[in-house]
Ligand SMILES: Nc1ncnc2c1ncn2[C@@H]1O[C@H](COP(=O)(O)OP(=O)(O)O)[C@@H](O)[C@H]1O
């Protein structure tokens with residue numbers, strides 16, 4: 001126990017930042033429309049998924065291009081445990097996390113034992129997520145291509161995590177889960193485990209020469225990562241009250257998950273949250289720009305796909321101009337001015 | 340003098356090339372054993388065999404009474420036998436301090452304890468001023484120190500140093516020699532590969548000469564310097580006596 | 584980039600064994616279905632090979648995961664489609680436009696977007712190409728909407744008098760239907776593969792490309808401008824989908840995501856065949872084409888891609904260097 005206390009001591013600065021971030025994010029529902037709240041909720045769900053991705057790909061350096069696998073397993077576990085076994089989504093979230101972690105351990109063990117790295121590991125994760133999608137698409141037990149609809153509980157129901165009357169509650173509960181996950185990530189970065197992951201990311205040979213078992217570090221990373229991302233997936237089901245194979249396992253889910261930490265800053269604590277904030281603001285701005293353009297841009301009104309073009313352009317510019325994401329860009333500037 | 344590390348009849352082949360050929364060595368407790376030999380003699384390969392990076396085709400390696408030649412590197416390091424790399428491998432995305440923390444964590448799960456330990460290792464190697472710099476921007480001399488600090492932070496009982504002096508200026512080299520000496524004074528046994536003759540002669544208790552993978556001679560520095568076989572081997576190989 | 588004849592023999596043996604296995608009563612009843620699956624698999628596999636060849640070059644030489652490859656094919660598809668629609672240009676003639684056009688476009692993309700991030704970690708290159716793909720696909724959506732379109736070749740059902748034999752399309756091979764556009768695409772894919780192979784193996788440019796792929800530092804030392812080689816290679820890769828795009832429009836729906844569906848298959852083919860190997864991409868494309876049709880035939884109710892992914896994972900784990908690749912570990 002004293003070790004945990006020492007970790008907390010070492011993390012005090014980050015925990016204070018966390019308190020501030022959570023406070024600011026917690027205020028959002030107070031002054032926005034129901035629509036904006038749902039945008040914020042979605043942003044937070046993908047931030048959470050990105051926090052999970054970041055553990056494996058940012059800290060441990062194993063780039064996953066198929067985190068939809070974990071997201072989808074979480075999403076479907078919540079849906080199936082509720083509709084088939086009447087189990088509360090609270091339990092479903094945890095079970096989903098455990099299943100995703102187990103899936104990560106199994107597939108990770110095989111991939112890492114066989115020495116998959118870099119682009120090959122990325123493609124393997126992609127293939128796994130696609131295989132899950134195709135399998136679920138043909139599995140009648142989980143509704144095949146049609147998916148699963150969650151029955152409405154009606155009103156505010158804590159046990160079912162449905163808050164029809166007070167949607168802000170749904171956001172705040174999610175924020176709580178995000179906060180807990182961030183505390184876990186902060187603790188990891190301050191602990192031996194985090195240091196081990198970073199070492200393996202940087203140089204496996206050097207890491208093993210210092211007594212680190214690279215396989216074990218990667219296995220720890222993939223299970224924690226899968227668990228957190230599955231929580232996000234499970235909550236996504238609760239938020240949509242519906243899930244289908246594309247929403248759960250689609251390739252664009254994987255992209256959506258990794259985009260946020262990369263824009264915010266790969267391998268940083270705050271990158272996923274920052275990236276999610278930036279992307280959702282950006283997404284809303286471009287969408288509303290296309291919906292109601294200023295008079296001199298009248299031609300673009302309602303043109304389908306234009307917001308995505310803008311989005312792609314910004315993505316390309318960010319990758320070229322700020323390859324370490326926004327936080328990395330700031331850090332680099334600070335270092336430059338310090339020298 | 341009881342030996343803490345023994346290499347017995349170790350052989351390693353790469354295709355037709357025998358990089359290490361039936362080499363046997365004993366490293367005494369608290370000893371500095373220098374290993375010299377021309378480029379390509381098989382010195383680094385010998386380190387790879389001892390540290391678990393490669394498995395010998397024949398022979399055995401015994402560390403503190405235990406056979407280790409089939410163990411993975413991390414278990415060997417965990418038992419207290421740690422090596423540095425000739426081509427240094429800093430964790431370039433991390434700061435100098437974080438680099439050393441990786442080593443410090445091996446025996447100290449408590450982050451505050453390992454922080455304190457890492458800081459004292461940085462102090463010992465004179466790296467405190469660059470503690471918060473990214474490892475990627477360091478000079479070669481500092482990177483070699485970092486490699487050493489990181490390995491030392493794991494509290495090794497045996498340390499294998501692969502050419503820590505190569506490429507350093509005479510002043511930097513002299514500082515490094517002092518550091519290595521005080522590591523030994525701290526109770527660590529050392530196996531030191533070195534190209535720079537003068538330095539290794541002054542530093543080592545004994546010296547082993549490797550040539551074409553074979554152990555050519557082993558003994559006190561003074562004997563080695565006079566050994567006709569050694570002199571002959573080096574004259575043929577344009578061995579550098581002075582630092583480069 | 585060295586071919587491995589032994590593996591080709593293994594692959595051929597596996598196919599023959601598969602064919603022999605089917606000499607049963609099942610065979611008598613399902614002969615036509617089976618023949619159709621083999622023929623369809625091989626024909627579409629040829630197109631996969633062509634697309635994958637370009638990707639394989641880019642993957643093998645530049646070592647980047649290019650997710651814009653399929654989107655580039657989409658451009659070629661629309662160019663060829665518009666030429667046909669507005670100018671009445673035959674799709675096979677438009678090859679002479681799409682190939683150089685896509686080459687130039689590829690050179691531009693590499694030069695201005697990808698070269699700046701060549702040293703960045705793989706996720707940045709992947710995201711960059713993904714961003715480019717998003718831009719291209721959505722521009723197509725903006726200009727042409729998502730409605731799928733198709734064209735019909737006037738001579739697709741003609742009779743062709745080839746001296747000794749007369750071919751009345753669609754012809755039947757062992758009971759399987761072979762349409763003219765698919766046959767042309769298949770033959771052209773093989774021809775272009777041969778050309779590309781000669782380019783890589785027999786020309787000075789090819790030698791420079793191979794050098795840049797295997798030893799970038801060494802190539803730099805002997806005076807090869809590696810950045811320039813990267814640029815040209817990306818251009819060649821894009822030219823491959825330039826050809827593929829024109830070849831598929833007579834039998835494929837034209838839509839903003841038409842090319843993207845080839846993207847992931849192409850990756851699988853590249854890994855299967857071995858990065859940077861042209862013969863590997865060729866054989867890999869045919870194998871994947873067959874695999875997808877066989878999956879559909881034997882695993883009822885599943886997606887054709889499932890079998891493809893199973894093969895893919897097996898290759899990643901057991902032979903990551905691919906059928907024709909060099910052992911790297
Ligand atoms: N992994 C390897 N594969 C093939 N040959 C190797 C490998 N490592 C070293 N060698 C060869 O073994 C010989 C000894 O190399 P090395 O141990 O690095 O020599 P030294 O450290 O004494 O300069 C050299 O000829 C070298 O080329």
Ligand SMILES: [Mg+2]
Nearest residue numbers: 382383384425
């Ligand atoms: Mg050496």
